[in-house]
Amino acid sequence: MKTAIIIGATGLVGSALLQLLLSDNRFSKVKVLGRSATGVTHEKLEEHQIDFGKPQLWKHHVQGDILFSSLGTTMKQAGGKDAQYRVDYTYQFAVASIAAENKVPVYVLVSSVGADKDAKLFYPRMKGQLDEGVSRIPFTSINIVRPGPLYGPRKQKRTGEGWSIALVKVLNSIGILKKYKPISSTEVAKAMITVAIAAKPGVTIFENGQLFKL
Secondary structure, X not given: XXXXXXXXXXXXXXXXXXXXXXXXXXXXXXXXXXXXXXXXXXXXXXXXXXXXXXXXXXXHHOOOOEEEEOOOOOHHHHOOHHHHHHXXXXXXXXXXXXXXXOOXXXXXXXXXXXXXXXXXXXXXXXXXXXXXXXXXXXXOEEEEEEOOOEEOOOOOOOOOHHHHHHHHHHHHHXXXXXXXXXXXXXXXXXXXXXXXXXXXXXXXXXXXXXHHHO
């Protein structure tokens, strides 16, 4: 019976992950740390609304067996590159560092297909920098999943997302852009739980194609 910690539980992947963990009898407690409430009520759920910029007020809550990190935003929602970087990189790196200090052994991060610290584009470069940064944190097991375009029941609709995913699916069907095959939030969440339970020592990166098999 494990205790899971989630940051980003109100997002597309995080909300799917939360529901799966609450119904999984291998987990006795699910701790959620977030800026806004999930709106979920469950006997296994322990929820804390926090300010990620004030770790001294919440770091004692980062105690458990597995940290699932799925925090993220868009540049539009954040209000610019600096604000998005603070959410997607700074906050996630800070929570991961605190979790390791608190002896949480297993870490699972949602990254992105194409993540590369040397990429010219801002988003894949930011994701690649985070992947590299957390890989140096002394967890027993670090698992980085890199899904392709995500689909599922978003709380906030993203303009053009449905059309772009439909286009990629068509291209996939004729053998183009297989690397970027769209994947559902539930499939990603299931894969995260699978790799967390397996918890191989060291750093393991799971690319988009592997997630479907998991």
